[in-house]
Amino acid sequence: MTSCPKQIVHYMHEYLDGEIENDAKEELKFHIETCEDCKRHYLELKKTIALVQSASHIAAPAGFTARVMALLPRETKKFGVERWLRNHPFFTAAALFLLLMGGGFFSMLEQADNHFAFTKNSELKVENETVIVPAGAVIEEDIVVKNGDIRIEGEVDGNVTVINGERYMAAAGSVTGEIEEIDRVFGRLWFEIKSLFK
Secondary structure (H helix, E strand, O other), X not given: OOOOOHHHHHHHHHHHHOOOXXXXXXXXXXXXXXXXXHHHHHHHHHHHHHHHHHHOOOOOOOOHHHHHHHHOOOOOHHHHHHHHHHHOHHHHHHHHHHHHHHHHHHHHHHHHOOOOEEOOOOOOEEEOOEEEEOOOOXXXXXXXXXXXXXXXXXXXXXXXXXXXXXXXXXXXXXXXXXXXXXXXXXXXHHHHHHHHHO
């Protein structure tokens, strides 16, 4: 077969595919009858095609795929998260951006608001970062105290908000509005947002 023309093998494939022309078919038949190597090669090709065609109706048993998948080792959570991050780069970048900006914002909020501040009113007294509503005084507005305490001995006609501090009520003291103590970063953030929209 090594000395046979290459076109003979080509003709064999064309014949088995059903695409051979009559002239080439006659040449192939004559050559196969005279060359034992090519005849053997042709029969092996024919057997191979018959085997492949007979195997085309074979199907895997029911549930085969599910059983094989069940036998495979489970993917660790780490790889699942990594794949999700690779497949969703926009969301990954957005989440990273929000995380960094949020951390920077909270850091800035902490640094900027570490000083003692309170609502200015001439009737309020201040002693060592404690705002005092004196007995007999009536404050007719909301009071906000940041990074300090408030002691209410008089009367407040409004809301009292204490950020990073504590409130103390005397027996005679009263508040007609809400009293709110904020000491967590998220509580402070919510208070700042509410104040912004008021």
